[in-house]
Amino acid sequence: MFRLxxxxxxxxxxxxRPPFRTLGPGSVSSLLKxxxxxxxxxxxxxxxxxLLVLLASIFIPIANLNITVSNESGGRQQPLTRxxxxxxxGALTAYFGxxxxxxxxxxxxxxxxxxxxxxxxxxxxxxxxxxxxxxVVTGGVxxxxxxxxxxxxxxxxxxxxxxxxxxxxxxxxxxxxxAEVFREGARLRRESELTI
Amino acid sequence: MAIRVQLDRLLVExxxxxxxxxxxxxxxxxxxxxxxxxxxxxxxFTTLFALCRELECQxxxxxxxxxxxxxxxxxxxx
Numbered sequence: 001m002f003r004l005x006x007x008x009x010x011x012x013x014x015x016x017r018p019p020f021r022t023l024g025p026g027s028v029s030s031l032l033k034x035x036x037x038x039x040x041x042x043x044x045x046x047x048x049x050x051l052l053v054l055l056a057s058i059f060i061p062i063a064n065l066n067i068t069v070s071n072e073s074g075g076r077q078q079p080l081t082r083x084x085x086x087x088x089x090g091a092l093t094a095y096f097g098x099x100x101x102x103x104x105x106x107x108x109x110x111x112x113x114x115x116x117x118x119x120x121x122x123x124x125x126x127x128x129x130x131x132x133x134x135x136v137v138t139g140g141v142x143x144x145x146x147x148x149x150x151x152x153x154x155x156x157x158x159x160x161x162x163x164x165x166x167x168x169x170x171x172x173x174x175x176x177x178x179a180e181v182f183r184e185g186a187r188l189r190r191e192s193e194l195t196i
Numbered sequence: 197m198a199i200r201v202q203l204d205r206l207l208v209e210x211x212x213x214x215x216x217x218x219x220x221x222x223x224x225x226x227x228x229x230x231x232x233x234x235x236x237x238x239x240x241f242t243t244l245f246a247l248c249r250e251l252e253c254q255x256x257x258x259x260x261x262x263x264x265x266x267x268x269x270x271x272x273x274x
Contacts, residue, residue, distance in 0.1 A: 194237035196227045 037109055039105045047100050050093040056087045084152070093143045098137035105130045127179035131172050138168035156179035157164035197260045202230040206258065208252050250269040 021027035064079040105126040112118050142160055149159045207217065214232065218225045219260075223243060230236050244255055249256070 087228065191237050194230060196223060196231045196236045196239050196243050 023118070024116040027114070029110055033107065033114050036103060036107045038099070039062040040107055043096055043100045043103055047093060047096045052094060054086070054089045054093050056115060057082070057089050059149060062178050079150075087147075091140070094140060095137060098140075101133050102130050102137075105133075106120050119182060119189040121183075121186045121190075124183045124186060127175060127182055131175035132173060132178060134168070135140055135172045138165075138172070142168070198263055198264045201236070202236055202258055202259050203228075203229055203247075203261060206253060210251055212251075217247075217250060222251040 023029055062080050062082060062085060066077045067080050067084075068077050083151075109118075109126050110121050111125055113121050142165055145160045203214075203217075207214065211273070214228055215225055218228045221243065223246075231239065239259075244258070247253075247258055248255060
């Protein structure tokens with residue numbers, strides 16, 4: 001290892017241990033599980049309402065409706081067409097639906113954390129699903145913003161660059177790596193169970 | 197895996213039940229059953245020592261090697 005000559009070697013270790021329980025009943029995991037439960041119910045209601053709006057938007061008359069696209073320098077009005085309405089409401093429904101599925105998997109993962117047994121083979125599948133849905137949702141948002149910038153609000157809204165995808169791609173990769181960590185944990189757990 | 201556990205034969209020869217052996221060795225009957233049926237992935241030296249002590253045999257009397265392809269790895273389930 002490279003070390004500057006003459007510098008004293010610092011050998012200070014500060015063991016960090018959170019002053020609260022992180023796994024098991026009555027731990028931070030169970031609190032987070034409750035928060036996830038609440039968020040899940042709220043997202044379910046929002047998604048259900050959006051689905052109803054999506055169904056209604058097929059039939060409601062929109063002949064004389066306009067939408068305004070604007071930024072600081074001004075804006076313009078354009079008629080609200082049915083494909084535009086369906087695209088908008090559909091994209092929102094898919095966005096919330098995607099996060100609903102992510103929360104569903106996270107709730108199940110946190111249930112195992114609350115039980116104090118996180119390394120279950122099912123958690124590997126759940127984390128992989130979370131990564132996949134996160135990739136689809138963030139990729140979809142990026143594409144939808146590109147479509148809006150190019151077709152609906154040219155000159156008003158700037159097109160998304162590939163730089164905007166860096167954080168989502170990083171997050172998705174972290175989730176997939178975590179899934180592999182859980183897979184290794186599940187393997188060790190099984191091996192430990194079958195060691196007599 | 198091509199490693200076979202000969203607990204059945206040894207128990208018959210010693211006229212000992214699985215429950216009695218489990219009690220003497222200090223493992224559960226369920227765990228000893230896993231070992232007996234060849235589902236175990238590994239055996240601790242302490243368990244092997246206790247088995248040899250109670251059955252009055254050598255490790256080679258309990259475990260035998262049979263040539264052949266290894267059984268599929270259970271790690272690839274997930």
